[in-house]
Amino acid sequence: MSEVGVLVVGAGFIADSHIRALTAQARATLAGVVDVDPARAAAFGYAHGNARHGSDLAEALTWPDVDAVIVCTPNDTHVAIALDVAAAGKHLLVEKPLATSVADARRVVDAFAAAGRVVAAAHTHRRYDYGIAVRSVIESGAIGTPVAARLSILGGWIWPDWRAWVLDPERSGGHSLHNGVHLLDLVTWWLGDEPRRVYARGRRQTAGELRIYDYLEMTVEYARGGTAVCEMSRAHRPGSFGYRDVLVAGTDGLIEQGWDAESSLLFTEGGLAQVPASGGDAFARQLGAWLDSFDGGDPVMSPDDAVLAVALGVASELSIERGEPVELAETFEAVRA
């Protein structure tokens, strides 16, 4: 296959991670950048080898060397952009969540199926070292059938200020859709089972005026009886807090990874800090799998799984609102109707 030209849509901070992955391999190259802010698009293009830039997506999709698109825009824009990309016959890697409703997620997947092009959502945690390592142990059969999981990803970094679109649930879909989907998808991938029910509790810890829940706890029940409890937080103190904890219980054993399992500990006059082990680049792995899938390779995460992740996020938000468990089937009803 000849070198793939990739258009990046949305020049925010997550685009940098995708660009680093692009520049680290030889199969694809940056074909241009589009952002609603022309100045930001220009600056981004300048910083990345004077790449072509613009603010008109429709025009950019006609640029001759664009074969595929990576979308890094706010969550509520994903659907319209994705449908344009599908109509233009390009492949798509879109930041998670695929969409902010199950119906929209389904529309996107159906559009790409009809266009014969690849669509993938950037659930990067499936490509992190720990995500792969846990899945590998499970696949080896060492712990038998996985039946219960605990995954906590806790931080103290709230988004910069009130202008952050993520804080607007109309734009982000809520924290369950924005970050919660990482955990919901990962534990479901690990357990290899069909989620049936979600019971979630949310908290507005950093400020009472928040309209999203900066702390989420999402409990998922699975068809074969399994259970997963996921915590996602941007609410913890101190602001520098970074804590990930993993427990997967199987019928024949356990997998555990503590908060400091991938780090050395640095003791200084400023206190205790972590020095994370040098690990693999999840964005590079994700990009590689996406490119492979253009020719029929394993995409690692199917479009249906991306829709399922949206359904889990929607169910979580709904459960918090109601204070009761929500059947996952309910979130699909609008699609079936």
Added chain:
Amino acid sequence: MIGVLLAGFAGIGDQDHQSAMYLPAWRAQAGARIVAVVPSGAGDLATAQKVAAELGVPCRDHLDAALADNSVDLVSVAVPLAQRADVVTAAVRAGKHVLADKPLAATLDEVEAIATVLAAHPRVLVPALPHRLASPVLSARAALASGRVGLPWNVQADFLVAGGSLAPTGELLNLAVHPVDVLHALLGLDALRVHVRRGNYWHDAPDAPEDFVALLIDYDNGVTGTIATARTGELDGVAPGSLIRHRYRISGSHGVLDVNAGKPALSVRTASAASSPWVGAGPVAALVDATCRAVTSGAKAPVGLDDARHVHRVLDAAYRSLGSGRPEGVTT
């Protein structure tokens, strides 16, 4: 010197916490002396006779006769759960102090019946909820009470045991009792609402009860708590029935306290085995010591009937949640 009667060598299923936990602690306790034993029935008669012979004390035929003994000041109760409330109330009525295996009773109604008797015959009643007295939990409680993390808003707990016999009642009424009480001790807050998820993942018998429980508890002041407890299958290098993961993470407005209640322990490895012997007095020794101090000084015991009542109120809501599939309110 406190005269102790060991009543029963039984519990839920094949448990014998008297022999495994309380007997060694009583023997090591200065200021207390075991003066007699009594079995709970035919099932533990042989054990009672053996212990009596080893200690050189009488093995009584019946509880009434044992309670009539004036040298008995306190009864260490480890009878089957179905008998427990009756034995505890009989001991209290006879004017004896009581240390009772957990859970204190089979139901919330039985706990209330005990409370009624205790109100009429005030004595020291210590339900065996020892983990709140484990040294890291005591330290954590003090740290929280002095504001080290600000206002707590969430607690996550893991209480996982590998191997040992599955409680025939299910582990909700057995293992889960411990972390439910520790959360209450740490937070000093009452539970308001409970949602439960249970599973049977490691025990194949068709009618086997739950060996996994996730308790999702809402407390006063909007604080949430989550407990994952399980009795997994046996693991290599782990003595059956051992706690393999016992942790509490408390998130507060100004910080996080991460408690590994498996500490303080040594790590010992030899050519044939690995072990983690406890450093300092363990929680059961602390419980027995606190019980003795309450009896001799009149000081309030660090765990009492109200704590057992709180546990049973949470369990009562939990069982209702299992029936309804929804969160259920805790009765007050």
